[in-house]
Amino acid sequence: MKMMMKLLLFLCGVLWVSADVLHESLWIIGCSDSDGEDTYTLDGEELWYADFKKGKGVISVPPFVDHITCAGCYEQAVGYQQICRSNLKNSRIGMKDIPDENDAPSGLVIYPRDDVELGEKNILICHVSGFYPAPVNVSWTRNGQKVTEGTSINVPFPSKDNTFTQISRLQFVPQIGDIYSCTVEHLALEEPQTRTWDVEMDNPQSGPGPAIFCGVGLTVGLLGVAVGTFFLIKGNECS
Numbered sequence: 001m002k003m004m005m006k007l008l009l010f011l012c013g014v015l016w017v018s019a020d021v022l023h024e025s026l027w028i029i030g031c032s033d034s035d036g037e038d039t040y041t042l043d044g045e046e047l048w049y050a051d052f053k054k055g056k057g058v059i060s061v062p063p064f065v066d067h068i069t070c071a072g073c074y075e076q077a078v079g080y081q082q083i084c085r086s087n088l089k090n091s092r093i094g095m096k097d098i099p100d101e102n103d104a105p106s107g108l109v110i111y112p113r114d115d116v117e118l119g120e121k122n123i124l125i126c127h128v129s130g131f132y133p134a135p136v137n138v139s140w141t142r143n144g145q146k147v148t149e150g151t152s153i154n155v156p157f158p159s160k161d162n163t164f165t166q167i168s169r170l171q172f173v174p175q176i177g178d179i180y181s182c183t184v185e186h187l188a189l190e191e192p193q194t195r196t197w198d199v200e201m202d203n204p205q206s207g208p209g210p211a212i213f214c215g216v217g218l219t220v221g222l223l224g225v226a227v228g229t230f231f232l233i234k235g236n237e238c239s
């Protein structure tokens with residue numbers, strides 16, 4: 001019901017077995033008034049998607065995978081967008097334009113893809129999930145300055161609960177003391193939500209751990225002395 005109103009999705013799930021491993025292949029077609037999506041995925045990874053803003057198909061498998069092509073796929077995707085929009089229009093009429101429920105993102109996590117090595121190229125991931133409708137806008141900062149270079153975002157990926165997930169990435173080189181943030185905008189959020197991550201956080205030698213243990217130890221110790229002194233004085237008074 002929810003799906004039908006703002007974003008019609010036709011999920012063609014094809015399951016096949018190869019070498020005793022079950023794979024899930026998904027073809028996602030969706031449209032709204034302002035956006036459209038046509039994506040092929042395998043086991044949750046994008047293989048190909050139509051970039052309607054640039055007017056072409058994009059192969060999104062990593063470079064180590066054998067070269068794949070999708071001849072005619074973009075033209076086909078454009079055709080399906082027309083069908084999707086007309087279905088959307090019809091189902092709105094059919095459902096008397098009942099207002100749709102919007103869900104703000106329920107999950108927002110920032111983390112590095114690889115173990116952090118200072119000076120070694122890495123990728124920061126901002127994982128946004130549980131929102132409806134798609135898409136979200138994700139922006140990045142480094143030490144408070146906006147960063148656009150080296151950023152990318154996946155097309156919205158539908159979950160079984162009719163919400164979406166999107167993953168934004170930032171290529172970066174960890175330098176000690178650098179602070180990164182990703183900020184998410186969604187129409188169901190009154191104000192943007194931000195998560196920060198700093199390079200030191202992942203560096204066990206420089207965490208706050210020892211200082212905290214020292215502080216707690218000292219406090220407990222002093223408390224012991226105070227209690228001891230109290231009973232010493234009380235004891236003397238009684239005798």
Ligand SMILES: *[C@@H]1O[C@H](CO)[C@@H](O)[C@H](O)[C@H]1NC(C)=O
Pocket residue numbers: 135136137185186187
């Ligand atoms: C995302 O950014 C675009 C372009 O700046 C803007 O038009 C749109 O309203 C933004 N979406 C949200 C949900 O904030």
